[in-house]
Amino acid sequence: MTTEANGRRPVDQSTELVRPIPEFDGVHDIWPRGKRLEAVRDAATRYRERFLAQGQVKAIKSFDIAAAPYPARFAFQGYSVNINPMITIINRMFVIQFEGFDGKLKTLVWEPTVAAGSAEAPFYHSLQEFSQKLKAEKLFVKYYNDPDTVLPRLGLRNEDVDYISFDHLHVQDVRMIMGSDEVIEGETEPREPLFPNAKLLVHRRELGTFESMHPMQWAWYVDGGMNGVPQDRLEIFDGDVELGVGVSLLWTPGHTDGNHSLVVNxxxxxxxxxxxxxxxxxWQPELSKIPGVKQQASFYGREVVLNGNTLEDSLDQYDSMVKEKTMASRSPRDSRWLQIIPSSECAPWKRQWPVVPTHSHGGLDYGTIVVPERASR
Incomplete structure (x- = not known):
């Protein structure tokens, strides 16, 4: 595969699994940085118009997976006034069905986090040991659903999934989801995949992080989390891509190098x-009632407030959040708010007051999930 002049390797379209989005070509290379931000915003405005015209997904359902502790100082870039040092975030999983470029029904599972794997990331491993010493584990973690049990409740088999993806691979042990040819430490045989026929859609730069971890990245990635994962289970892409009618993955670097965001119509x-x-x-700090968030964002003249646990590139992350809010529609339930739903959202629990979200969209529930055979008939 050749390399384009802007340094990006083009996506191999021979399988028609994904298609690149030309509106964003080259915007991340623009200099100086102020001009890059406006180029990202302009490209998102142009792509949004075309994206809306392409059609809607067939169905999308969201499910809470687990609640986990998170340092309050990270959640809102240090802007919030915190009484408690820790808040709780709730991880979500989405099941999406859409028409692929081949005209067939496709099923994507977004963020199927396996909590046991996440616990092995250095940050959470240390936190778990601390909570065990205090005998307070139940205060830190709550489990709602296991990813492999969700689809049967929708009438699907786990074998029906075509793709899975994560916005990035922080705290993910990919072996526990995609399977591995190697034996995970403490186990007796190689792991079987949760979704046997699914490919992992992963950005090339996110995958590359496992090849050589920087100290600023180390605490949030599971050591060896990609070891033995079969290469043919991966669909590696660059930049921004469309998966089918009404669903795209937009490259949103900054939080991690290969971060990408789910966009659905x-x-x-x-x-x-x-x-x-x-x-x-x-994404809308001007509406925030969390003490400090609105005031600090206004003082610095910023239109978004970052999730700041890594800050691999805070300027890129800022641009990426502008890209996201430019793409999002306004909620018909409350037109003040844009339809952006965090994949890990600050819980609205009173015990972490005053760091309680001003607004929460709740889950997503559109359309009817069907088995592929029924759809084809």
Whole structure:
């Protein structure tokens, strides 16, 4: 595969699994940085118009997976006034059905986090040991659903999934989801995949992080989390890509090098799912009632507030959040708020007051999930 002049390797379209989005070509290379931000905003405006015209997804359902502790100082870039040092974030999983470029029904599972794998990321491993010493584990973690049990409740088999993806691979042990040819430490045989026929859609730069981890990245990635994952289970892409009618993955670097965000078109317009922010407040701080968030954003003249646990590139993350909010539609339930739903959202629990989201969209529930055979008939 050749390399383009802008340094990006083009996506191999021979399988028609994904298609590149030309509106964003070269925008991340523009200099100086102020001009790059406006180029990102302009490209998102142009792409949004074309994206809306292409059609809607067939169905999308969201499910809470687990609630986990998170340092309050990270959640809103240090802007919030915190009484408690820790808040709780709730991880979400989405099941999306859409028409692929081959005209066939496709099923994508977005963010199927396996909590046991996440616990092995250095940050959470250390936190778990601390909570065990205090005998307070139940205060830190709550489990709602296991990813492999969700689809049967929708009438699907796990074998029906075509793709899975994560916005990035922080705290993900990919072996526990995609399977591995190697034996995970403490186990007796190689792991079988949760979704046997699915490919992992992963950005090339996110995958590259596992090849050589920087100290600023180390605490959030599971050591060896990609070891033994079969290469043919991966669909590696660059930049921004479309998966089919009404669903795209937009490259949103900054939080991590290969971060990408889910964008879907629904009867209520465009929704974006991302972990660049921790609540609706993150993309619209001017509406926030969390003490400090609105005031600090206004003082610095900033229109978004970052999820700041890594800050691999805060300027890129800022641009990416502008890209997301430019794509999103306004909610028909409350037109003040854009339809951006965090993949890990700050919980609205009183015990973490005053760091409580000003607004939460709740889950997504559009259309009817069907088995592929029924759809073809």
């Amino acid at each position: 629904t009867p209520d317009g465009v929704w974006v799912s991302s972990e660049n922010g921790m609540a609706a407040d993150s």
